[in-house]
Amino acid sequence: MIYQDTIVALATPSGVGAIAVIRLSGKDAITIAEKQFKSVSGKSLSKQKTHTIHLGHIVDGNKTIDEVLVSVFKNPNSYTGEDVVEISCHGSHYIQQEIIQLFLRNGCRMATAGEFTLRAFLNGKLDLSQAEAVADLINSDNEASHQIAMQQMRGGFSSEIAKLREELLNFASLIELELDFAEEDVEFADRSQFKALIERITFVLKRLIDSFAVGNVIKNGIPVAIVGEPNVGKSTLLNALLNEERAIVSEIAGTTRDTIEDEISIGGIGFRFIDTAGIRETKDVVESIGIKKTFEKIEQAQVIIYLFDSTQFQSMGSQFKVELEKIKNKYPQKPLIILANKVDQIDDKQIEKMQMDIPDIQLLSAKTGFGVEELTNTLLNLINTGALRNNETIITNSRHYDALLKAFDDIQKVKYGLETDLSGDLMAIDIRQALYHFGEITGEITNDDLLGNIFANFCIGK
Template sequence: MQTPPTICAISTAQGMGAIAVIRLSGSQAIAITDTVFRSPKAGKMLAAQKANTVHFGTLHDGVKEIDEVVVALFRAPHSFTGEDVVEVSCHGATTIQQQILQLFIQQGVQLAKPGEFTQRAFLNGKMDLSQAEAVADLIAARSEAARRVALQQMRGGFSNELAHLRDRLLWFTSLVELELDFSEEDVEFADRRQLFALVEELDDHLKRLTDSFTLGNAIKNGIPVAIVGHTNAGKSTLLNTLLNEERAIVSDIHGTTRDVIEDTLNIEGITFRFIDTAGIRNTTDEIEAIGIERTYAKIGKATIVLLMLDARDSNEKIHEAVSSVKNKMTSQQKLIVAVNKSDLLTADELAQRFTPDEFSELAGTDAIVPISAKQKTNIQSLTQELMNTVNLGAIDNDEVIVTNARHYEALQQSRNGLQRVKQGLTSGISGDFLSQDIREVLDYLGAITGQISSNEVLGNIFKNFCIGK
C-alpha cells in the first residue's frame, strides 16, 4: 500500500492569539520538522527523542529565524491519528502562523483537508465512525449538555452498546446459516423461540435509542421554543426579558411583529432557541398574514410551544387562542401556558380563572405559569418549567442519547429490518431468507460505527469538520 502523505494544518482558531498550534501527521512528520527546527542544545535531533516529550527551540527557513517554538512529539501508533504526529506551538500572530505553515509546505508537507486528521484516526483504527463524528460535535458544543453527550459518545458509549447488540444478533445468524450447510438433514441449530425473544428485546432497545433522538437533536441544536399568542399578549416583551436585551420591537400597536425573530439562551447548561412569532389574529394586511402563516409553521417545528395569554382577555378570546394553537400541535410537543400581565389580577382571580375547569382546552398542558413580562415577575418559575420538559435524568445518568441524524436513520432502518425478521419467524420462512433479513439489520448497525461504509459517506462526514481537526 502507498504510504499516505504527511499533512499539516493550523489546529487553533483562526485569527491572532497568544499562541497557535500547527499540527503535522504522517510518516515524515518528525524528519521534516528536524530539517527546520534548531534546539539550543547543539546536535539535538527530534528523531532521537522519546515519544510524548516537548522540546524548546527555533524554526528557520534556511535564511532567517521565524519564531521560538515548543515542539511536542507523538509517535505511532500512540497518537491521535495513529501516525507520527508533531505539534508546533508558536506565537499567535497570523503572519507567524502562515510563515510556519508555508515553511512545512515547502518541505513537501501537504495542507490537510477538513477533518483529515480525524479521518486518519478512523482509518487507522483509533476510533470508529460514530466516535469520529462525536469529535466534531464536541468541538461545536454550545452548551454543557451538548458537551456531555458528545464526550460520552466520543468515549465509545454508543459504540459499545451497538457492538453488544450486533454480537448477539450475529451469533444467531451464524447458527441460522450453519443450518443451510445441513439442509438435507433438516436440522435446526437456532431455536426460533429464542431468536424471536431476542429480536423483540433488540427492537425495544433500538426504540429507546431512536426515541432519544428528539432529546439529542434538541440538545445538539438547541431546543426550539415557539412563543405564540394573540397580538399584544406580550410575546416580544417576554423575549426581551428572557434575553435581557431589546431584541424585539415592543409597541402597543397590534401586529408589530410581522416576521419570525430567533435567539438562543443557555439555561443551566441547556440551550433553548426562542422564536418570537407574529401575533395570531384575523387581518387583511397581506404582510402580517404571511407572518401569521409562519407562526403556524413554527408551531409545528417547535419542541416546546409557549402560549402567551393576556390575563385580562375575554373568555372567548382565550378559548380561541388555546384551541387554535393546540390544533396545530402534535402529541409529542410540550405546551406551556404563560398568563401574562398577571400583576393586574389578584392571586385568587388567577387561581379561579386559568384552570381546566374554566377552560377545557387547558387540560393536558404541561404547565400554567402566571407572569408579568414587563415587570419581570415569576420569570424564574417559567424558565424552571422549560427545564422540566427536558429529560435531564438521561443526561445525568450518562445514558446513550442519539444526536446524529445519520445514526437515527440507520437505527430506524434496523428496526424495520427487525420487523421483517419477526414476520419471517411468525410465517416460518426458510433460513436463507431469514438470514438475509438479519444481515441487513447487521449492515445498518455496522454503518453507524463504520464497520460498513463507503467513500461517499466518509467524504460527506469529514468535509463538515474544521481544518486542523
C-alpha cells in the same frame, strides 16, 4: 483508501489570538518538522520520546519566523495513529500562514476537512460513530449535547452496537453451518436462545430509535415561538429569559416589527426563543410583514408560548380564548403554554376568575420575574430527559437513526422467521442484512462516498 503522505493544517480557529496550533500528521511529519525547527537545547526531534514538548524556533533558512513549542507524538500512540507534530506558535495570522506555507514547500500537503480524524478511523484509533462524535463535540453548545457527544466519543454507543452485532454474528455462523449439513437435518443454533437474543436486540434497537426524538432536539436546540397580541409583554419576557435587554420594550403597540431570536441553555438543554411581532389587524405595511413572519415562525417552532395581558382579560378575555382555540386547532401536535402576564397589576379575585375561565394558564410577571422559573421548568418537562440523567445512550445522528431503523426492520423479519419456522437459508439473508446495517454504524462496512460525506462536515485541522 491508503494515505502515505504528510498533511498539515491549522488546528485552532483561523484569526488572531494569543496562541495558534499547527498540526502535522504522516510518516514524515517528525522529519519534516525537524528540518525547520531549531531547539534551544540543540536536541534532534526524531530522537526524542513520544509525548514530549520542546522549546525552540521555526526557521526558514536564516530567517527566524517564531519562537514555538513543538509537541511530538509518535505512532501508534497519537490521535491519528501516525507520527504527529503539533506546533504552538503565536497567534498572528501572518505567523500562522508563514509556518504553514513553509511546510507546504517542504513536503507536506494541506489537509482536507476532517482528514486527521479520518486517518484516526482508518488506523483503528476510532470507530466511525466515535469519529462522528468528535464533530458533535466540537459543535456542542450546551451541557446536554456535550454530555451525549462525550459518551459517544468514549465508545458508549458503538460498544453497545458491537456487542449485539457479535452475538448475532455468532448465531448467524451457526445457521450458516446448518446449511452446510442440510441433508443431515442437524440443528447447531439453539432456537430458544436465538429467540431470546432477537427479543433483546429488538428491545435495545427500539430504545435507541426512540431516543432520537430527544437527541435531535438536544443537539439542534428547541425553537420556541412567543406569540400574542401587541404590547402584552413578549419582548419583556424574552429579556427576562435571556437576563439581558435583547429586545426593545416600549408602551407603543407594534414596537416589534420583525422576529428576534436568541438561545439560552435551561437545565443543559438549548432553547431558541423567537420573539414575534404582535398578532393584530393592521394597515401598517411593515408591521403586516412582521405579522406574516410570526405565522412562519410558529410553523417552524416546536413549542408555542401564547402570552396575554391579564389586566385586559376582563374586557378582552373572550377574544384571547378565540385566538387560543385557533392556535390549538391549527397546531394540535405542538405543545402550547398559556401565560397570563402582568399579574402583579391585578388582584386575587381577578386571578381566580381568569384561572376558572382558562384552567391551564400559568401566572407571570415578566417585569418582576415572577413565574419565569415555573415557565423554564414547564419547558424542561416537555422533554424526556430521564435517559440523559440516567446516562443512557441517546442517538443524535440521523445516519445512525436510519441504519437502526433498517436493522430493526430486518430483525423483525428474523423474528417472524423464527415464529413461522422459516428455512435457515431465508433467515440467513435477513440476518446478514441486519449485520450489514450494524456495521454501517461503527464503520466495519464503509465506502469512499460514505466517508467523504461524513468527513466533509468536519472543520479543517480536525
